[in-house]
Amino acid sequence: QKEVEQNSGPLSVPEGAIASLNCTYSDRGSQSFFWYRQYSGKSPELIMSIYSNGDKEDGRFTAQLNKASQYVSLLIRDSQPSDSATYLCAGYNNDMRFGAGTRLTVKP
């Protein structure tokens, strides 16, 4: 069983819609979680981090963490074509474990 699992997608949403990206993790000792965005041919860049149960909002992005269910999600409101990328979920417990990524396409 992979430590961090993501639906590989591709996930396709129309422009302006809400994109929902999901992630589950197996290590209950994970202290913090991260969402990275990776454009094709580029390195990952941090979008958000979350380490407390509940929601954390930053602009159009909302991260949600449910430690009891070992579940992390990222919501992207008002999706734009420029949001089309691969989104990596990661959990940290002394080292970082990455999911395989979910490819998101936002269609104009």
Added chain:
Amino acid sequence: GAVVSQHPSRVICKSGTSVKIECRSLDFQATTMFWYRQFPKQSLMLMATSNEGSKATYEQGVEKDKFLINHASLTLSTLTVTSAHPEDSSFYICSAWTGTFNYGYTFGSGTRLTVV
């Protein structure tokens, strides 16, 4: 803050030659850096963990004599691909733990290696 600079961004080399990739933490000290390889449309694959002043720890299946890692200072780690072959062509990315849960790992911009 927490910027990692990686050079070169692209390199083309002949089969059998060696290539060095540098990764520098610009505004923080990175006692540990990580080296990843990524093939097209595949996920990040951790190759090795680089610790300042000590030997790198390699993941299973990664040849340490082929991928030489040196972490001589708190701000510089290098990856040398020795005797490169076309199958080593890939996207190599370094990263470092920023020391905070807010920022996690920060990544270099990556190096696209093409071996011809």
